[in-house]
Structures are given as structure tokens and as C-alpha cells.
Amino acid sequence: MSGFDYNIVEEAAKELYIRALCDLPPDVRDALQKAYEKETQPAAKEVFKAMFKTIEIADWQKTLICQDTGLPIYMVKMGADFPWSGFDVKEKLATGARRATLEFPFRGSSTHPLTRVNPQTSVGKGLPVIYFDYVKDTDCLEILMAPKGAGSENMSTMKMFYPAHGVGALKKFVVDAVFESGANPCPPGVIGVGIGGTSDLVMKLAKEAIVRPIGQRNEDPEVARMEVELEEAINMMGRGPMGLGGDISTLAVHIETAYTHITQNPVAVNTQCWPARRARATITPDGGGDIRLLKTGGISHGGAPSTDPIFRRGDQATACRGYRLFQRYSLRDQGPDPDLHVRSESHASCESGGNAMYPYGAKSTQGWR
Numbered sequence: 001m002s003g004f005d006y007n008i009v010e011e012a013a014k015e016l017y018i019r020a021l022c023d024l025p026p027d028v029r030d031a032l033q034k035a036y037e038k039e040t041q042p043a044a045k046e047v048f049k050a051m052f053k054t055i056e057i058a059d060w061q062k063t064l065i066c067q068d069t070g071l072p073i074y075m076v077k078m079g080a081d082f083p084w085s086g087f088d089v090k091e092k093l094a095t096g097a098r099r100a101t102l103e104f105p106f107r108g109s110s111t112h113p114l115t116r117v118n119p120q121t122s123v124g125k126g127l128p129v130i131y132f133d134y135v136k137d138t139d140c141l142e143i144l145m146a147p148k149g150a151g152s153e154n155m156s157t158m159k160m161f162y163p164a165h166g167v168g169a170l171k172k173f174v175v176d177a178v179f180e181s182g183a184n185p186c187p188p189g190v191i192g193v194g195i196g197g198t199s200d201l202v203m204k205l206a207k208e209a210i211v212r213p214i215g216q217r218n219e220d221p222e223v224a225r226m227e228v229e230l231e232e233a234i235n236m237m238g239r240g241p242m243g244l245g246g247d248i249s250t251l252a253v254h255i256e257t258a259y260t261h262i263t264q265n266p267v268a269v270n271t272q273c274w275p276a277r278r279a280r281a282t283i284t285p286d287g288g289g290d291i292r293l294l295k296t297g298g299i300s301h302g303g304a305p306s307t308d309p310i311f312r313r314g315d316q317a318t319a320c321r322g323y324r325l326f327q328r329y330s331l332r333d334q335g336p337d338p339d340l341h342v343r344s345e346s347h348a349s350c351e352s353g354g355n356a357m358y359p360y361g362a363k364s365t366q367g368w369r
Contacts, residue, residue: 004285005104006088009141012281013096016145017122019206020102020279021136025057028251028276033212034186035248044246051241051274065275069106070147072097072128075211083284089141090130093283095120097128109150115271131204141283151273152185158194158203160269170195170267171230177269178234178250183243186273188250190214191234194268195223197258200339209254218255227253251276297328298339 004297034050058065068103074093078084101108101122108120110127122128135142157177161169190212196204231253240246249273260266 010092010096014100017100047241068149075144077142079138155181167217173357185271190272193339202266202268205256206268210272
């Protein structure tokens with residue numbers, strides 16, 4: 001229909017899955033650093049140090065942050081100024097998720113709900129989970145990949161409230177849900193809350209909330225105030241990192257809302273574990289040959305956290321039909337949610353959101369998987 005090579009989407013889906021599992025976004029690293037600095041309990045600070053060590057090993061060994069590789073979830077925004085084929089995008093996302101599992105390789109977590117047979121591909125009937133949305137005044141295809149492990153996903157919950165219950169009941173439900181989850185979701189992570197819509201939409205809203213850059217408040221002032229209130233209440237629980245006690249029980253509470261029926265008010269909670277894994281790609285339709293994968297963000301941490309900014313690393317991956325070359329570069333922070341830009345271009349210039357790729361000069365090291 002458009003002449004666009006949808007194999008680019010497949011390659012992006014594969015690389016995004018791998019990156020999300022191995023390379024923590026800078027905003028998550030910063031949030032963990034700030035949590036460590038706020039923490040006053042010695043035992044809890046040691047737990048944070050263990051988390052930092054886990055991230056360090058994953059960075060330098062180019063391996064997984066957590067053994068639970070989760071179920072693949074892709075959130076796709078299709079630009080209205082280009083005739084993207086939703087069917088082809090869906091097919092290539094599934095193929096890319098399967099290839100990531102087999103080629104890295106890592107443990108596939110998808111299984112038949114009754115027979116429990118696991119094909120070790122991370123996909124199957126209904127998987128990967130794909131959410132489509134549409135954006136005007138752009139021709140780009142944006143893909144956000146967020147693998148979801150079972151420790152946090154099993155703590156998901158929702159309830160249908162009546163308007164007469166009031167806002168206080170909604171807050172209590174969220175706090176109770178977090179309290180009852182205990183150490184299962186590997187805190188401190190992001191608490192995603194959905195309010196409004198229908199029973200199915202409210203769970204989707206909660207899922208969307210957990211992929212927002214940490215600490216970015218809802219644009220609605222009333223909702224933003226509720227985020228702060230819930231965050232403070234949850235951190236007063238004393239659950240602490242990994243549920244072993246401490247001052248910090250969540251990195252952030254994010255709320256997404258939708259208009260709902262006059263006689264109902266559904267609420268959902270979806271928790272993300274402390275790594276808060278995600279990766280994003282932006283694909284442009286200009287051409288159909290070469291593919292460029294630009295990665296930013298990462299870790300360079302050798303010991304206990306300090307007050308200085310930490311966790312800065314960037315990786316450039318260039319793929320061109322038959323080969324892949326990976327190099328690591330030393331980067332300045334590229335923002336709260338750096339993108340993996342995929343452009344079908346043949347030229348070799350590299351930029352991300354207007355930021356220069358090489359502010360300190362490039363240093364090539366070992367390759368990324």
C-alpha cells in the first residue's frame with residue numbers, strides 16, 4: 001500500500017524487547033538514586049545497593065536485569081499523515097517479540113492458561129498485548145515496549161465503585177491494594193492507577209500510568225494532587241525496598257483517568273516492579289531500505305550511590321539488512337524517557353531529540369547484545 005518495509009517494525013520490536021530487559025531508563029535510575037538518598041534505614045540502604053549492583057552487572061555483561069522477562073506489551077501510536085497498515089504492524093510486533101526471545105536468548109514466559117504448555121517464544125494466542133492509538137499531524141509510528149513480570153502483574157486489582165462512595169473510598173482502595181500486595185511486586189516501583197471509563201478501560205488506564213516517566217505528574221491539577229497524597233500515604237507504610245522495611249515503598253504514583261458513567265466510578269491498580277522496564281522507538285516512513293537504531297541512557301556506576309548524577313550510558317546500534325554493529329558511547333543525560341529512534345535512512349548522522357550524540361567524545365567498547 002505504501003511501499004514501506006515492515007521488516008523495520010519487526011527489527012524494532014525485537015531490539016526494544018531486549019533493550020527493555022537489559023537497559024534501565026535514566027529516569028528510573030535517577031528515581032532509585034533519590035530513593036536511596038532519602039532512605040534512613042541501614043538495612044533498606046543495603047537493599048538499594050544490591051539493586052544498583054544488579055543494574056551494574058546487567059549493563060556491563062549486557063544481560064537481563066531480572067530473570068522474569070515478562071509478557072511483551074507494545075503500546076503503538078500511528079501517525080495519521082501516513083497510511084500505516086495496522087495488520088502488518090501487529091504481525092511484525094509478534095514476530096519481533098518471538099525473535100527477541102529465541103535470538104538473545106531468554107526465558108519465554110507465555111503459556112497456555114489451562115495446559116500450562118510453554119512454547120518458549122513469549123508469544124501465543126493473544127500475545128503480545130498490543131494497544132493501538134492514533135495521532136494527528138505526524139507521519140511517525142511510535143512503539144513503546146513494556147515487559148510485564150508476574151510478581152507485579154499478579155497484584156493487579158480493580159473495583160467498581162458508586163459515586164456515593166466518594167473520592168476517599170477510591171484512595172483507600174488504592175492504599176489497601178498496595179498494602180496487601182506486600183513484597184510480591186518487588187517494591188519500590190511505580191503504582192499505576194486508573195480511574196473512570198469501564199471495567200476494561202480502567203485496567204488499561206492503570207497500565208498506561210506505569211509507563212509514564214517517573215515523577216511526571218498528571219496534567220489535571222486535581223489528579224496530580226491525588227498522586228502526591230497517595231505517594232505520601234504509601235511511603236508511610238514502612239514496607240520499604242523488596243518489602244524488607246524502610247522509608248521508601250514506592251518511587252511514584254501515577255494516575256490516568258477517563259470519563260465514566262454517571263452511576264459508576266471504576267478504579268484499578270497496576271503495579272510495576274522497581275526496574276520499571278520500558279523502551280521506545282520512533283519509526284519514520286521516509287524510504288524503505290536501511291534501518292538505524294539509536295539507543296541512549298544506561299549505567300556507569302561503580303559502588304554506593306552518591307549525590308552526583310549516576311547511571312549514564314548510551315549505545316548506538318546500526319543495522320543494515322545483513323549486519324549489526326554495536327558501539328557504546330559516553331553520553332550526557334538525554335531526558336526522562338530516551339527514545340530508540342528507527343529511521344529508514346542511509347546516512348550515518350546520529351541525533352536524538354536535538355541533543356548532540358558526542359558531547360564528550362565517543363569511546364567505543366564492547367558490543368551490546
